[in-house]
Amino acid sequence: MYDAAATSQANAHMAEIHRINKDGPMPPQMKKQRTLLDMIDLDPRQPKEQALMNAFAASFDPIRFQQLLIRWVTCDNIPFHKLESPTIREWIIRPFNRHKGVVTELLSRSLSRINVSFDAWSSRRFTSLLGLTVHFLDDEGKFRTFLLGLPRIEGRHSGENLSDRVSEIIHEYGFEDRVGYFVTDNAESNDTCLDRLSTELEFRKQHRRLRCFGHIINLVARSILFGANVDAFEEDCQAEKEIQDDMNLWRRKGPIGKLHNIVHWVQRSGQRIEKLHKLQSIENIALSLEDQTTYDVILDNATRWNSSEAMMERGYKLRNALDSLVQAEVTEWKEYVSRRTQNGMRPMPKRSRKKPAIVDDKMSAEDWSVIAEYLAILGPLKIATKRLEGRPSEGKVGATWEVLLTMEWLLKHLEDSKLRHERDEEPYLRIGCNLGWMKLDEYYTLTENSPAYLAALVLHPAFRWSTIESQWAEHPDWLVKGKAAVRELWEEYRVLTVEQDAIPEQPTVSRKTTDLDDFMASIRKLSTRPAPSASAMRDEEDG
Structure with missing residues (x-):
């Protein structure tokens, strides 16, 4: 309500604010266009300020x-x-069109084949895109990565649809006769896509198909966290349902599911979020911590393992505050039940409050211990993902030769973890480690389809065949098949001339070492022979 001391004030208010006068609605007021003079508060009537404005105008490019x-x-x-x-x-x-020619020229002069990675993605509004990236050594030996296309995909993400889009981009940039390896995830549609491309471009699909290591790790981690029927569980999570039903579904997954329910319960209420921060502040002060920062919970995203790992890591950090929040709900519910049943002397009346679902998700000390163990199990998977997700530098960090050794390291880690939890009362960790090991072993076996993995390792001067002979000592048949596959691949390249000065030395970049680095260093020590020359390596393969 507008409080006016006189009718003239009310008239002015109606005209200025509501654009209404005694004759009715007023025509729209034309907004004055602001000039640059207005914005910087210059007066054109002043010669100096006009000169400054002229200088501004003259300098505009x-x-x-x-x-x-x-x-x-x-x-x-x-x-x-x-x-x-x-x-x-x-x-x-x-x-874009002007620079496209520069990229095409760089591709045509590359020292290596043009290796391709692609993936399809859909937005929440069902817009489907295909991202295609190429990786190669340019004519100066510098490693290059270019995003060549991000076209829309009409229709389903079928292998036929994908292959049409990939083929169009390859031909558009003119490297159809220089295609190298393809890196994709493990979707069946990608296999179909590469089947069609291999026929069109005349290459052996199994040899040229490399698998996205990050996607393999994702499958392994999901098996550890959510069991054998992880896809069915993900579909259940994404289905429309009541919050109560969703919480029951997650609770059956043990401590991880209970923690999932707690963090989502916290995030659904501004009051609970505020209370969580207050509880953290109280704890920080009580412990006289130098860092008084308080944190929000981190929500996991269905069954995406890295979000689950982040949720658990933050949840474990905030476990005391989260326990206090849930305990308050448990205490309130118990007091309510006690009042309604007269301390258990009468049955619960039919017309009573519904039990809060969060009461059943109270975490015990054993539950938090399981969360800590999950974090310890997932830690090496996180290290492996970070190491192999980047661009190769200094001949490592994301290089092909690292894949087999990283898999060996993770398999051993999961074997050790399974043995460590063999006698646990609850089976979550033991079963998870076993399922994760089985999934990783499945993809380790698939690496034999492409000799590139093995060739990259044995041609590394710090490892060579002695490393493989040591790692595969209990599987002599693997060694025989591996040597035959690498020899066949060698025949494709042995006739090529190699310019010794083509590839410049890369600067050394220091970084923090991990357990994976220590493992690779220990394997490297097994190769005690001096690094062979290029001619010696040719002789070794010829022999």
Whole structure:
């Protein structure tokens, strides 16, 4: 309600705020266009200020402005609807087409084959995209990675659909006769896609198909966390259902499921979030901690393992505060039941409050111990993912030769973890480690389909065949098949001339070592022979 001391004030208010006068609605007021003079508060009537304005106008470079605008849109991923002008879209497409020729030229002069990785993705609004990236050594021996295309996929993510889009991009950039290896995840549609491409481009699909190591780790971790029927569990999680039913579904997964329910319960209430921070502050002060920071819970994303790991890591850190929150609910419920049943002397009346679901998710000390053990089991998987997800540098960190050794390290870790929990009263950890080991062993076996993994390792001067002979001592048949496969691959490349000065030395980058580094260093010690020369390696393969 507007409080006016006089009718003139009310009239002015109606006209200024509501655009209504005594004659009815007033026409829209034309908004005055602000000039640059207004924005920087310059007075054109003052000669000095007008001269300053003239200098501003003279210094404006429209081409530079376009470049900066394009960089803003492309680098910061600004939606086109922020700049709806067709002119601005044309500004962006024009330099893209100009630089496209540069990329095509670099691809044509590469020292290596052009290796391809691709993946399909759908947004929440069901817009499907295919991202295709290439990896190669340019004519100066520098490792290059380019995103060549992000086309929309019409229809299903079928192998046929994917192969059409991938083939279009390969031919568009003109390297169809120089295609190397393909890196994709383990979806069946990718197998179909590569079947079609191998026929079209004439390469052996099994030899050229490498599997995304991060995706393998994801499958292994999901098996550890959620069991054998992980896909069915994920579908259940994503189905529409009542919160109560969803909590019951997760609770059956043991301590992980209970913690999942707790963090989602906390996040659904602003009051509970505020209480969580207050409880942390009380604990920080009581312990006289130097760092008084308080934290939110981290929500896991269905069965995506790294989000589950992050949820558990944060949950374990906040376990005292979370326990206090849940205990308050448990205490309140017990007091309510006691009142309604007269301390258990009468049955619970039919018309009573429904038991809060969170009461059944109270974590015990044993539950938190299981969470800590899960974190210890998942730790090496996190290390392996980080190591192999990056671009190769200094001949390591994401290089192909690291895959087999990393798998060996993880298999041993899971074997040791399974033995450590063999006598646990609850089976969660033992079963999880066993299922994870089985999934990883399945993909370790599949590496024999592509000799690139083994060839990359035995051609590494610090490892060579002596490493494989040691690691596969109990499987002589693997060694025979492996040597035959590498020899066949060697025949494809042995006739190529190698320019010794083609690849420059890369600068050494220091980084923190991990248990995986220590494992690889111990394996390296098994190869005590001096590194062979290129001619000696040729002789070894010829022999």
